[in-house]
Amino acid sequence: MGAAKGCVMNLGLGRLGAAVSMCAVVATCLAVSGAHLRYLQPKMVAELAKAASQVEAGSLEEADARLDLVLVRGKVNISLDTARLTIAERVAAEKAFADAVDMWRQELGDDVTFQVVPQEMAQVRFRWSDGQAVGGRCAGHAVWSRQVWRAGEGFRSDLSADVELALYGSDGGNLPQESLVQAAAHELGHILGMDDTGRRGDLMGPVRPGRPVSQLSSHEREALDALRSEGKELAQVCLLQRLSMSW
Numbered sequence: 001m002g003a004a005k006g007c008v009m010n011l012g013l014g015r016l017g018a019a020v021s022m023c024a025v026v027a028t029c030l031a032v033s034g035a036h037l038r039y040l041q042p043k044m045v046a047e048l049a050k051a052a053s054q055v056e057a058g059s060l061e062e063a064d065a066r067l068d069l070v071l072v073r074g075k076v077n078i079s080l081d082t083a084r085l086t087i088a089e090r091v092a093a094e095k096a097f098a099d100a101v102d103m104w105r106q107e108l109g110d111d112v113t114f115q116v117v118p119q120e121m122a123q124v125r126f127r128w129s130d131g132q133a134v135g136g137r138c139a140g141h142a143v144w145s146r147q148v149w150r151a152g153e154g155f156r157s158d159l160s161a162d163v164e165l166a167l168y169g170s171d172g173g174n175l176p177q178e179s180l181v182q183a184a185a186h187e188l189g190h191i192l193g194m195d196d197t198g199r200r201g202d203l204m205g206p207v208r209p210g211r212p213v214s215q216l217s218s219h220e221r222e223a224l225d226a227l228r229s230e231g232k233e234l235a236q237v238c239l240l241q242r243l244s245m246s247w
């Protein structure tokens, strides 16, 4: 179990020591390296490492449940709480969210599905503040939790998150639409396991009105690709081992 949080304007540095050694667990060498760690949440890298150890130990169901979290498999059910907003604010917020989802679709194709659902069905809740920037200087803020637990004979996993986004800057002025999109895409990035970088020009860096970021930087893309390709490789090993056991 673990909850974590991130803020679009916060510099999420100082976690580079969370290196996890996991190579040589499967036949092909795994690809997440030290250079990628500054872009990935240590917890997510740890989940990948645990899954690798569990594959090696033959705990395939538990490994598979962890890989659900690493790969964000299945649909991610998200509610958009815009009830307190004016019509114009609601249009801006919903458009920003839709554009952020589109951005991720361009990055990941159909690999991950973000789906808007009613609040009672949501595992992730997006909420837009009708006041000034969240927490004084944030364009967005997220708290998330990922868990794997034993359920009967098997294992289950759960991802949940609460996201709050601002519509106005700390000066009270409207944040530009492109900044709203970046902030929403940034928070979806946290859900996918990316960490704050503090680097200008990164999606997971600070939102700078007038200098919006509309795609991952090459470093971010490389790190996420490494995480996901390792996760997929392990999932494949899990599948093959489970199939061979059922023969």
Ligand SMILES: [Zn+2]
Binding pocket: 006, 007, 008, 009, 186, 190, 195, 196, 204
């Ligand atoms: Zn953040």
